[in-house]
Amino acid sequence: MNTTRTALAVGAAAVLLLAGCSGSATGPDGGSTPTGTRGSAVSAERCRQNEAAGKVTYVTGYQFQASASILDPIAAKALGYFDDVCLDVDLQPGTGETAQNAQLVAAGTAKISSIAGNGDVLVNVSNGVDVQAVAMFGHVPVATLMTEPDITDLKQLEGTTLGQKGALPVTIEAMLRTAGVDVAKVKQVTVGFDPTVLVRGQVQSLTGYKSNEPLTLAAKGEKITEWNPEDYGVPGSMATTIVNPQFLAEHRTAVEDFLRAQLRAYSYCEQHADECVADAASLSQAGYDTAHNVQVWQTETKLVDSSLPQGQVLGQIDEASARTEGEFLVQMGQIPAVPDLAEVVVPDLVPSLYSQGQLVWPVP
Incomplete structure (x- = not known):
């Protein structure tokens, strides 16, 4: 795994001194590091600052599915990483409605949330929803269009029926247009x-997510073809983290250390997928498919890791990629103009959590 994606146990001896005789568990670096010991990874002053934030409600993108920006916060809580940085985190399952998540964060009902991608942030901000984006995991669209193998050209979809989940994803519509499809001729x-x-x-075609429906069909032995927007030059992103702007202004250390714990857990779960998915299953109702969710996680982490731009660290969000998506949304008629990204994107937060490309833990 690239060193920019690996959590660093800086000053492990110092952490052990802070933890005293408390219990320990294996950390993402393979060493024995304290977990769940209140304040073991921060100074007493920073601990007080984080505790002043009160309960930090985090809404997931969709239920407790093992997706990037869902499984990692679940693991951060289960592993005790939030306790290590003195955060009281309440995990709430989202419904998959990105507008709902954004509205909950803007209202302060939730302080932090996962949302599908930068495009969803920009659409919501353009609709007057006041949120800020502080992190992003994948620099690639997660949406895909599935057909049976006899479809060899997307123009064959004209005159056929396309199944979608309530709205045609803008990246899929753009792919179809780029391929010369008259979308009006697709029912x-x-x-x-x-x-x-x-x-x-x-x-005859079906929208979905690379990490979900294709895995389900493959498990049933079904052969399909996936058509992916990025292969047609369509920009996109996945697993963006949004925050309430007032909460960020008043409790920046809490947001920093939430993401720090989440990123540490992400690295842990890359090596311990079964354990992390079991933690997610324990929060879910009966019927949670653990085997499928392990595949979801492994598929999404491959998408995240393979799309990480050279020179950037895991979780980093930048104005340039957000602008690219925004201009694309304007071109597609989804928003009238690109919002003021200086007010929407906080590009310096995640990089400040790293030193020489490695996540800093504990906080010096």
């Missing part, structure tokens, strides 16, 4: 989350 219907509607012939 769109709203379908549920059962991807077998495609292989049963109820629809």
